[in-house]
Amino acid sequence: MSAIAVYDNDCLREYRYPWYMPSPMRRLPLPLLEFWSFGIKEALSCAFAVSFFITLALSKALPMGDLPRYDFILIVALAVQFALVYYGLETKRELAAVSLFHLLGLALEIFKTSPTIGSWAYPEFAYSKLAGVPLYSGFMYAAVASYMLQSWRYLSLRLAGYPPHWLAVTLAFAIYLNFFTHHFIGDYRWPLTLALVAAFWRTRVYFRPMVREFWMPMPLAFLLIGFFIWIAENVTTLFGGWQYPNQTGGWELVHLGKISSWGLLVVITFTIIAELKFFSQRKESENKLTN
Incomplete structure (x- = not known):
């Protein structure tokens, strides 16, 4: 038996199987269990x-x-966000x-939806609109941040080889700024x-789905998350979440360029959350030293 197999067996003896891994499934090879656990946690x-x-x-x-559809979406989004904090799935800092x-x-x-830019539109009426944009739209971006926060917890994420903090923050700021300035310069x-x-x-x-730890290059992770958000965007536009100019006559696939x-938007989210995690770790270390 290889050293890896011995290590896996030792880890499995101490492993507390979760509810989504019933007894019959535990006989499967560890790679399949890891894959299953990864899928469930994602x-x-x-x-x-x-x-x-x-x-x-x-x-x-x-x-x-009489309730506008956009207002209904906002009410439910607020309720879900409240539930995540109330049941401890998100902290107040998160x-x-x-x-x-x-x-x-x-x-x-x-x-992006202003008359001079017109990248996409929210054509339906709502009481909860600000400058023509329904307030629920911000939750679509918040959902990406929520996914990253939950993944960090469920998969015990850790980073190695992280660039200098000033560089990561500067890049994130430049990326965000470019979404505005590219219309002009x-x-x-x-x-x-x-x-x-x-x-x-x-x-x-x-990341650790179960007992083994795996790794992925960070640029590849950004690309994969961006791809899956693009798939989610197609579903969202299909259900009328918003509308691109080419979809006014009927739904079409969102352009691959998105x-x-x-x-790039994922990078902004990731940087905010990573810096939050680093800050929390520093505070914990300082508290241990003072106590």
Whole structure:
């Protein structure tokens, strides 16, 4: 028996099997159990996003009466966010990070939907609109932050080779700024992407679905998350969450170029959350030293 197999067996003896891994399943090879556990934990991490899709679908299927559909979506999103904090799935500090990304997303939405830009639109009436943008739109960005926070917890994420904090924050700020300025002074998306890959080239994200720890290059993680958000965006536009100019006559697939946009937005979210985690770790270390 190899040293790895011995290590796995020792870990499994001490492992507390969760509810989603019943006794018959525990006889499967460890790689299959790891894959199953990864899938379940990823699904749990998407709880906020999934609830958002369900809400969009229900808002199309159920009679709303006098309640505008966008307002219904906002009410449910607020209730779900409250439940996450109330039941301890998010801390108040994490809620602050999610709220920050909510505001950043809302500011971007207001700019992108303005008459002079017109990148997309929210054609339906709602009482909860600000500058033509329904307030629920910020929760779509907050859902990405919520996913990252939950993944960090469920998969015991840790980072190695993280770039200097000033560089990561500067890149995130430049990426966010480019979403506004490219309408006036040119799109620097690809130079920023190259700078991002160079900065995070040695960065690895480690994750533990069950007992083994795996890793992935950080740039690849950004791309994959951006791709899956693009898939989610197609579902959202199908349910009328918002509308691109090419979808006014009927639903069409969102342009593939949006994958790069979402991948870059993921970087902003990730940087905010990573810096929050680093801050929390520093505070814990300081408290241990003082106590």
